[in-house]
Amino acid sequence: MGMKVHGSLISPASMRVLACLYEKGLDFQFVPVDLATAQHKNNSFLALNPFGQVPAFEDGDLKLFESRAINKYIASAYSDKGTPLINRDPKKMAIIAVWAEVEAHKYEPPANKLTFELAIKPLMGMTTDDAVVKEQEDVLGKVLDVYEARLAESKYLGGDSFSLADLHHLPTMTLLMGTRAKAVFESRPHVRAWSADIMARPAWNKVLAMKAAAA
Amino acid sequence: MGMKVHGSLISPASMRVLACLYEKGLDFQFVPVDLATAQHKNNSFLALNPYGQVPAFEDGDLKLFESRAINKYIARVYTDKGTPLISSDPKKTAVINVWLEVEAQKYEPPANKLTFELAIKPMMGMATDDAVVKKQEDVLGKVLDVYEARFAESKYLGGDCFSLADLHHLPTMMLLMGTRVKTVFESRPHVRAWCADIMARPAWKKVVDMKAA
Numbered sequence: 401m402g403m404k405v406h407g408s409l410i411s412p413a414s415m416r417v418l419a420c421l422y423e424k425g426l427d428f429q430f431v432p433v434d435l436a437t438a439q440h441k442n443n444s445f446l447a448l449n450p451f452g453q454v455p456a457f458e459d460g461d462l463k464l465f466e467s468r469a470i471n472k473y474i475a476s477a478y479s480d481k482g483t484p485l486i487n488r489d490p491k492k493m494a495i496i497a498v499w500a501e502v503e504a505h506k507y508e509p510p511a512n513k514l515t516f517e518l519a520i521k522p523l524m525g526m527t528t529d530d531a532v533v534k535e536q537e538d539v540l541g542k543v544l545d546v547y548e549a550r551l552a553e554s555k556y557l558g559g560d561s562f563s564l565a566d567l568h569h570l571p572t573m574t575l576l577m578g579t580r581a582k583a584v585f586e587s588r589p590h591v592r593a594w595s596a597d598i599m600a601r602p603a604w605n606k607v608l609a610m611k612a613a614a615a
Numbered sequence: 616m617g618m619k620v621h622g623s624l625i626s627p628a629s630m631r632v633l634a635c636l637y638e639k640g641l642d643f644q645f646v647p648v649d650l651a652t653a654q655h656k657n658n659s660f661l662a663l664n665p666y667g668q669v670p671a672f673e674d675g676d677l678k679l680f681e682s683r684a685i686n687k688y689i690a691r692v693y694t695d696k697g698t699p700l701i702s703s704d705p706k707k708t709a710v711i712n713v714w715l716e717v718e719a720q721k722y723e724p725p726a727n728k729l730t731f732e733l734a735i736k737p738m739m740g741m742a743t744d745d746a747v748v749k750k751q752e753d754v755l756g757k758v759l760d761v762y763e764a765r766f767a768e769s770k771y772l773g774g775d776c777f778s779l780a781d782l783h784h785l786p787t788m789m790l791l792m793g794t795r796v797k798t799v800f801e802s803r804p805h806v807r808a809w810c811a812d813i814m815a816r817p818a819w820k821k822v823v824d825m826k827a828a
Contacts, residue, residue, distance in 0.1 A: 450761045451721065462706050466716035473709035491677050494688040501681035504719060506666065546665045 403428040403474075406448055407455035408435050409611045412515065412571030413467040414455040418610065419567055420471040422603035424482035430610070468504060471564055483603070485564045496558035499550075499565035502543075503557075510540040511572040518579035533581070540584050544591050551590035566598050574599060574608070618643040621663055622670035623650050624826045627730065627786030628682040629670040633825065634782055635686040637818035639697035645825070683719060686779055698818070700779045711773035714765075714780035717758075718772075725755040726787040733794040748796070755799050759806050766805030781813050789814060789823070 405421070405428055407414025421428050433439045433454050441452045448456035449465035456463070457470040459477070464470045475485040487493045513536045517528045550557060558565040573595055576582060586592045598604070620636070620643055622629025636643050648654050648669050656667045663671035664680035671678065672685040674692075679685050690700040702708045728751045732743045765772060773780040788810060791797060801807045813819065 450764060451717075462709060464709055464713050466713050466720065469709065469712040469716045472712050473705070476708075477705050490688065490692045493691070494677060494679055494684065497684040497687050498679050498681050501684045501719075502666075504716075505681065549665060 404458040406431045409614045411454045415571040416467040418607045422606045496563045499557040503568045506543045510536040515575045519575045548588040619673040621646045626669045630786040631682040633822045637821045711778045714772040718783045721758045725751040730790045734790045763803040
């Protein structure tokens with residue numbers, strides 16, 4: 401039966417799950433969902449994710465959605481395969497969990513808005529709202545100021561080793577590095593070095609290769 | 616040494632952690648942080664949470680922040696105490712984690728905005744923005760439509776048993792039930808029943824009593 405990811409290669413959330421699967425070196429089937437024809441709103445997809453969003457995930461009869469929850473499952477169920485992405489030590493795991501929440505609650509909202517303004521709108525022939533970009537760059541900058549201090553004392557966000565807390569940033573980070581907002585990351589030396597490090601990971605480059613092949 | 620929660624009883628996120636500690640029946644020290652005098656922005660607090668927000672948490676030399684991460688730690692480390700809030704079965708845990716994300720990513724944004732407009736602003740002498748309320752009620756309504764369907768097949772969000780996925784809703788749910796948007800919850804029969812059930816839990820009532828005291 402195996403694992404299936406129902407997703408789209410233009411979706412950061414889908415890419416988040418693919419990154420995890422490649423880090424773990426796991427076999428899976430990618431089932432493309434055509435967002436342009438609203439395939440993610442049809443009844444068979446809603447049976448996988450009642451919120452009608454990609455990605456959705458299956459492992460045998462287990463059906464999951466929400467990319468961060470899917471990744472937590474993959475990281476724990478396949479903890480002995482490929483890159484360790486969580487930690488068995490409860491205290492070390494707690495620190496990873498803190499920074500995973502920071503990614504989801506502090507980083508994601510401005511990163512998401514900036515990605516929409518700078519990477520998505522142009523593709524759709526819509527005009528970027530410079531006021532929103534300025535405002536969200538400031539929000540993201542304050543979030544990354546804390547990252548700068550954190551990364552001065554810790555190699556990765558969750559501790560000495562790369563973990564889900566770092567991985568979850570990759571899709572929007574990569575998109576923003578292709579826009580003027582890259583300055584928010586690159587003006588902070590530790591953040592810049594960490595970004596370069598994680599974006600260079602072979603598993604992430606496999607996700608980018610999938611995206612390039614589909615284009 | 617023991618566990619300490621640095622927080623404020625007007626903070627939903629602080630109440631989220633207190634609920635978890637009471638469910639597990641654990642001893643802890645509550646260290647009040649005075650938000651009105653910006654105590655959460657001073658250097659000693661920033662050493663606990665560099666984002667300058669309540670709550671912050673200590674268990675011996677372990678320092679954590681982000682209420683949902685704190686609760687995951689408590690639920691895991693004290694798994695054999697009090698109410699089970701996660702599962703030892705990986706597939707059941709996976710389903711609980713899905714609904715934990717739903718609470719954080721789908722429910723929290725509109726619930727937070729509504730709480731600000733309807734519960735916080737009036738206390739601060741500010742005017743509620745009715746357009747924001749209308750819009751966020753619609754957003755929350757669509758989220759709760761999915762909950763309504765979920766409860767037709769599952770007693771609690773994560774499965775048969777109460778878990779962190781349900782608990783995390785309590786602080787904003789309680790605040791909103793005291794406002795006009797309670798109808799968003801109460802107009803959906805399964806959601807209404809689930810709300811009444813989880814708000815009646817003795818551990819939650821202990822948090823409410825702390826706030827009232």
